[in-house]
Amino acid sequence: MTRGEVFLLLSVPCFAEVIWYRQPSVAKLRSSPGIWHVRKGDAVATIFTKIIDREIPADIVYEDDHALAFRDINPQAPVHVLIIPKQEIASLNEITAENQAVMAHLFSVVRQVAAQLELTGGYRTVINCGADGGQTVDHIHIHLLGGRELSWPPG
Ligand code: AMP
Secondary structure, three states, X not given: OOHHHHHHHHHHHHHHHHHHHOOHHHHHHHHOOOHHHHXXXXXXXXXXXXXXXXXXXXXXXXXXOOEEEEEOOOOOOOEEEEEEEOOOOOOHHHOOOOOOHHHHHHHHHHHHHHHHOXXXXXXXXXXXXXXXXXXXXXOXXXXXXXXXXXXXXXX
């Protein structure tokens, strides 16, 4: 094999990779914080992933590297915020020893958002799990409800 042929053999895959890397869709993935982490695993992307990726609008009240909080589109109380991890975890049933720190972080965000939204009289957190639990979006989320006295038991 000539030197020219060796050069061609080595350079073609490199050029192909550079072209792929420069595509706008790939550039968008590169610029999204933590996106590679989010895409790992078998979880299916939901509407909440589109909110994380800013593909659909939401009234975001808090964000950090691992979590997002935004107002529920169909509020059940004066304050109704959803706190979600950026990692795609479908439900409480998917919490394991490996990812359980996500839940601790989400609850620390609950406390911060409750203080930020001045829920000084108290509040309620709800995590629906599965069909019987009333879960409609398969991306784990904590409902933070407050701003009025909440009755018990829930329906
Ligand atoms: P759950 O029924 O526990 O799964 O809660 C899902 C929540 O997501 C519901 O309270 C919905 O009103 C809310 N929801 C669905 N789509 C959106 C959206 N695009 N923006 C904000 N909240 C939403």
